[in-house]
Amino acid sequence: GAGVSQSPSNKVTEKGKDVELRCDPISGHTALYWYRQSLGQGLEFLIYFQGNSAPDKSGLPSDRFSAERTGGSVSTLTIQRTQQEDSAVYLCASSLPVYSGNTIYFGEGSWLTVV
Amino acid sequence: GESVGLHLPTLSVQEGDNSIINCAYSNSASDYFIWYKQESGKGPQFIIDIRSNMDKRQGQRVTVLLNKTVKHLSLQIAATQPGDSAVYFCAENIGNQGGKLIFGQGTELSVKP
Secondary structure, rough: OOOOOEOEEEEOOOOOOOOOEEOOOOOOOOOOEEEEEOOOOOOOEEEEOOOOOOEOOOOOOOOOOEEEOOOOOOOEEOOOOOHHHHEEEEEEEEEEEOOOOOEEOOOOEEEEEEE | OOOOOOOEEOOOOOHHHHHEEEEEEOOOOOOEEEEEEEEEOOEEEHHHHEEEEOOOOEEEEEEEEEEEOOOOEEEEEOOOOOOOEEEHHHHEEEEEOOOOOOEOOEEEEEEOO
């Protein structure tokens, strides 16, 4: 596609339920990133993929958070047993192969509200 | 993970004036820097980038300046327009940490017509 595509754009879920957020990167982009942005704050790194492997998972807040990428394209971020503090915008981004200097392009985000 | 403060700095300018948004970065090993613009309800939009072997780079109406001595980055917007109103984030890439970007706090730019 022309840009990074994320779905759903908005999700309201009950506390304790699991959610899956999907990201479809720009065609040809082998690197894929997940960030989280709480209301009025900056972006917090979660994880990035180079191909299907995740060299850096250091930003995942807890073991309730996981992400996978198969086929070197679409990625899914899963949050298990959601908590109210998980409410945020989850932003996906992609770029050409990871090295310092490749422009990283963001999607519009998935807005998650846990009630 | 990295976090930011709760209150965004705000810069208010008159339409047509030049804007300067500043950012202090944290790691002397950072070798690539990017400015993003984020409008309400949207994802960050790439504006301009600069590598650590440069101290200035110009784009269309925007200029980024890098001072590695004091770890400072600035974004200059010429002839600011109402459409420039947004939150602006600087981001740094630390050379030995792959593609991970560390984002700054963000500055809210408000342009008065």
